Amino acid sequence: MIAHEQIQYHNQAQAPEHETRLQFIEGVLERKGFNPRQIIEQIRAFQIAIPSWALGTGGTRFGRFSIGGEPRSLEEKIEDVGLIHQLNRSANSISLHIPWDIPKDVPALKQLLTQHGLTIDSVNSNTFQDQKDQIHSYKYGSLCHTENAVRQQAIEHNIQCVEHGKQLDAKVLTVWLADGSNFPGQHHLRKAYQRTAESLADIYSAMPPDWTMLIEYKPYEPNFYSMIIPDWGTSYALCQYVGKNAQVLVDLGHHLPNTNIEQIVGRLMHFGRLGGFHFNGSMYGDDDLTTGSIKPFQLFLIFNELVDGMNDPAVKNPDIAWMIDASHNTKDPIEDLLQSVNGILAAYARALLVDRAALSQAQEENDVVQAEELLRDAFLTDVRPLVAEAMRLDGGAIDPLAAYRAAHIRASLIEKRGKFSTATGL
Amino acid sequence: MIAHEQIQYHNQAQAPEHETRLQFIEGVLERKGFNPRQIIEQIRAFQIAIPSWALGTGGTRFGRFSIGGEPRSLEEKIEDVGLIHQLNRSANSISLHIPWDIPKDVPALKQLLTQHGLTIDSVNSNTFQDQKDQIHSYKYGSLCHTENAVRQQAIEHNIQCVEHGKQLDAKVLTVWLADGSNFPGQHHLRKAYQRTAESLADIYSAMPPDWTMLIEYKPYEPNFYSMIIPDWGTSYALCQYVGKNAQVLVDLGHHLPNTNIEQIVGRLMHFGRLGGFHFNGSMYGDDDLTTGSIKPFQLFLIFNELVDGMNDPAVKNPDIAWMIDASHNTKDPIEDLLQSVNGILAAYARALLVDRAALSQAQEENDVVQAEELLRDAFLTDVRPLVAEAMRLDGGAIDPLAAYRAAHIRASLIEKRGKFSTATGL
């Protein structure tokens, strides 16, 4: 953790430039008819969950280059998220991964969470790896497996995840299935789907009624011919099969080349089935890069759909779980996450600046150029002072990344946890 | 048309080699437990619709190079399909495109169809171009348009298509929408979807109860930011909204790079919503090349799903409309279509040769290599003699392409119709 005073001290140096920029943008927005303070309030209210598995160095099948100081336990992961939240005041929850994060001393964990102002937003099951004590292997699938015993084991594991989640007051189970096939013929595609649907229904029926099941889709990797749930259409059909509280989870990196993701987002909200988001950045596939690092305009367009849908009373979509899911192969994980949260908030802020009445009129009149210009105007606005102000008002840093660096936190973590500590995760 | 004797004469020369090859493959299949004559019967029964718009030279936005002798009227299009069917006995129907193929003298057309052994399988509406006498433009969409008057015009046009179809005993309306947007902001994505859904429902309610509406999807072109119906998930959701007799149409060229199409086919059959196929070949996008010319293994895998689903009593999928949809920029259209039908039948024949009991066992046992080998064995079998025999038995040519060339038909068509005739179409 970082002392509150350290952040304040750091902010003092940044304050004059920040104030100048903030006043300017507030003036611009006011002249355009916006209430900048209200927008800052909306940014303050936007909170993103940090995945417990993204606090260590990530890697590829070709290797991993550890940074050191990685959290060695759930407690240390909570500390790291606490630090992030202290710096940016926008990351008030954690996504857990079972079995990596099985809670042991629940009361102590709860106290630790409270101390950091954190909650557990969701639990994520893992049936893509074999654990040491596991009876059946997931080599050929889990919820889709041809053998009933394997499916039951995987169902049981998911139900166990819910149990762990309940202990820590989570309300969301995220199911990502690596299930699929590497070669034509390996799977009977229809039967494998049906077995998956039934397994999900079994898990669902074991969930408390106030829980949500999020069903993720991904077109390829780790299977390279077919994935059981390759696209939003399959997730959506499974949700219809499973029940009212099953929702689709959109991971930004889980799409084929050139997919219009914002349209999928709009569709799912229209159907009332957009339940959660895994934010990350990508250029080729599931690259799991920093959110907003590669396609910031696409991220803005996605938030444009989200904001539009969330403000439309005709849309009957539940609250959406905002989560990061990324892997940090070359960056300090904490720096990457600070950048990601910033990228997300900036995209959200810009979407709040779209003049929706004017946009609606341009759309109705098929004034293509005007409609586009209205979006671009919001996108081109430099919203960084608004995001910084939202953080500052909550006691966070004007520039969380700079504050983190100035405090030499990674060096302290390495000193404390060791150069070769490795976090559980990917 | 080609004289029956000409085909017989041509067949005589090919007969000895054909017989040798046929006997060999029959022997191979019998030793593997198949009944080759039954397979030949199944091939004989498989009939594919030829699109009226594919009988002329196609082109791209960069140009078009006419071949000459192209059909100048619906009657001449019927003649061309009649010729194809005479040669291969596997193309007994025509897909019409309205307004290009509005029937005038219905009784004469019916007689002409009967004379050629043809039927009309479906009518295709066109709201992607403006016609001369049209009041409202489709520049900014048709069924999704912001203005009610434009939508009504497009709905009316589709209903008119059904009327034309009824006259010629068709039972299928195919709806492909070019509707979409070229720029972010142009469309309100959710509203545009909802308007489309309601327009489709209006058309559907005007259809006779024994008609089927096929809803096609396409990710891009002619719109390059968003398409109203970009993927199977959207088509599927629209079918659910519209009614029981609405089905998804899969066009092989309408997918993002690397899509596993055979899995989509399996999913849709599982849901009972696979209504039709537009066959063609492609490497990059909607290239509309000869079916089977680029990815013959993928075509086989698609037929593997189809055959598996059609033989599974648990699958409640309606009969599927088999149609070609292609464009012939560098080939003689008739030659291209003869090749395409051959490619389709060969893929179907191979799918019939899959040992499904053994495959099912390998799948249940997760014997990945064996499952794959079973598929590969069917794919690697040279089924050409089976396809040729199916055609021969029905009075067609052993080698339709060679027979067509030997009869110098294109030269006759040019002589009859002119060097610079152009067919309506793309």
Add this chain to the structure above:
Amino acid sequence: MIAHEQIQYHNQAQAPEHETRLQFIEGVLERKGFNPRQIIEQIRAFQIAIPSWALGTGGTRFGRFSIGGEPRSLEEKIEDVGLIHQLNRSANSISLHIPWDIPKDVPALKQLLTQHGLTIDSVNSNTFQDQKDQIHSYKYGSLCHTENAVRQQAIEHNIQCVEHGKQLDAKVLTVWLADGSNFPGQHHLRKAYQRTAESLADIYSAMPPDWTMLIEYKPYEPNFYSMIIPDWGTSYALCQYVGKNAQVLVDLGHHLPNTNIEQIVGRLMHFGRLGGFHFNGSMYGDDDLTTGSIKPFQLFLIFNELVDGMNDPAVKNPDIAWMIDASHNTKDPIEDLLQSVNGILAAYARALLVDRAALSQAQEENDVVQAEELLRDAFLTDVRPLVAEAMRLDGGAIDPLAAYRAAHIRASLIEKRGKFSTATGL
């Protein structure tokens, strides 16, 4: 044309907000050590060529929806570009397309150009369509054709293009070849390449020594199996074969999905072979949308490479020809071009704001986060006031698009040229 007074009058209304924003950004930049006036001067000096073929409504193979008022002659095209240049003072040249733009009255054309402050930057040959009076067809290729007579005709046409260019003081020949094949086997890939290389060498040897030949590449369309020049590697090898003054032209839409274009730009500058640019925007393929409309961050990264290379004395790259190549299917072409020029200048302006010394240091130290943040800081800066000021200082409009709309120019053009005028072009 628009009266100078009209622009001034329009600017008056915009001036106060413009001044406020300009002063702010100047202050920000000065505090960061930049000289904003120098950056504005660099923006003023940046001039982009407008393609003569992009002044009319574009279309796809599925149709075209005319806007009316399209230029009916080279003279009217010059007028339209003159208007664009008058509004934004950043489009001082025209790319011609032969045979669509064959100059007739050369002295009058030169006078017209001078009057509008314009020059001809390049001539583009067309061997992808057959012209009426043409002896040989390009259906099966031009410079790659198997028949010598066809190749000679295409070579001759290119030399003719140079002749037309000379008359109007152009110095650049742009060669884009549609040559390719639709099916495996159609081309002997090596021979077709060699014939192309020799044809290009023949054209090159007929060019004046102060001319540049730009060789464009494109992976697909209008051929869908292979293109003679599919990628930068092929263009580069051809340039090496042809001679010193042959350079690669990069069209932003001519890449396979997920290509890192900025890296190609850097490579070509490193090799001293980046000769020209065709700017446009795209999401799927050669969509020819407004520059910067889909991937503004990518456009910035490309300019980041360009600015870096242009300022590096170690780079021996010639001056680069900046050209737009786009198609306007749903927008008013003039509005689209005004947006595109704006998008290009904004990307250029941001690239000028990169702190290159700090970036270089971060790169040397492998400080990934810092290097990225430096780029992002430049990208996130709202540079619109700088671009507007550059235009204003040269007598252009602060907001060219708004000025164009306010003057109701399209309505005048329709009145003058008719509702159904169509420009030559795609």
Add this chain to the structure above:
Amino acid sequence: MIAHEQIQYHNQAQAPEHETRLQFIEGVLERKGFNPRQIIEQIRAFQIAIPSWALGTGGTRFGRFSIGGEPRSLEEKIEDVGLIHQLNRSANSISLHIPWDIPKDVPALKQLLTQHGLTIDSVNSNTFQDQKDQIHSYKYGSLCHTENAVRQQAIEHNIQCVEHGKQLDAKVLTVWLADGSNFPGQHHLRKAYQRTAESLADIYSAMPPDWTMLIEYKPYEPNFYSMIIPDWGTSYALCQYVGKNAQVLVDLGHHLPNTNIEQIVGRLMHFGRLGGFHFNGSMYGDDDLTTGSIKPFQLFLIFNELVDGMNDPAVKNPDIAWMIDASHNTKDPIEDLLQSVNGILAAYARALLVDRAALSQAQEENDVVQAEELLRDAFLTDVRPLVAEAMRLDGGAIDPLAAYRAAHIRASLIEKRGKFSTATGL
């Protein structure tokens, strides 16, 4: 190893069906003017190198599911390849990976190789992982690194690889660089390229004059923004820079979506710079699946280019190193490799069956349909009896996969080496 008698015994059962099929295909080919025995001889002569790193179970970043019985040493790897070669007589060499395969007892290794009829074809360097005893990390690159010391270490490692190779009479160094960047700004793209070029030149100058350096390219993974050598154009430019004995290596999985790989193959042969191949199969990216399992027609088209180029005296291309590079996540690695060799030989055999004189004529006459049909005829021919006969004549199995399974070899290996042995590799 498997007893020679076991193979013979196994062949006896397969012989009758094999003979029948062989006689048939020989007859077909003779009637078409081919000499089937000569083709069989060509297949016999075609030998493929097996990568030492592909004999264990592969995995993804998400996990690995071991099969057991994996080779624990270079000696055991040689045994496994020896077994493969004994079964199919078409895999007479091994690609080594340093440091995983550093030879210790060289004379003993040479004897073991001789005993199995094997040679070492190439050595592969590894600068994508950090080894335990390594001074500098490759986290931020190796041959491209900003620090001279890191580059020198990587150069030294490559030279060391050559030294190890010399001991075992290899003549080829394969360089695959994971070097690249994950984020815009991380690399100075031009400088990173230049450093790489110079490092490669240093390694090259240390190689014996009869050695070849193969330079591999890959568009992404493990870096997800830019790779130092992303495409064939970069490999080619580096080869030109480095020297005459530097050649491009094509790995089938290292291309962006929809790349026409066979055209690249033809280009490189035309330039005399195609030095080696890494065979594998893929659907999405570098999936490293069984060769021929996903796109068998593409594999045939690649071999069509290869055979055409190898038989053309005008082509001055060196002999090509044929190597497999794959990863086996769900299959028994030995079964996968047996399938892959079969897939490669089948593609080669079909390419030998192309009637090149007729194809050339069709190409010259632009008879697109005929040219395509000639290729398809070769592709559709069931060449499996020819491949089987080539293996049988050399003492191998008619059906190597079936013979391997019948001999229960995996079970023996597990018994001998243990259930949880793991091979070095990916």
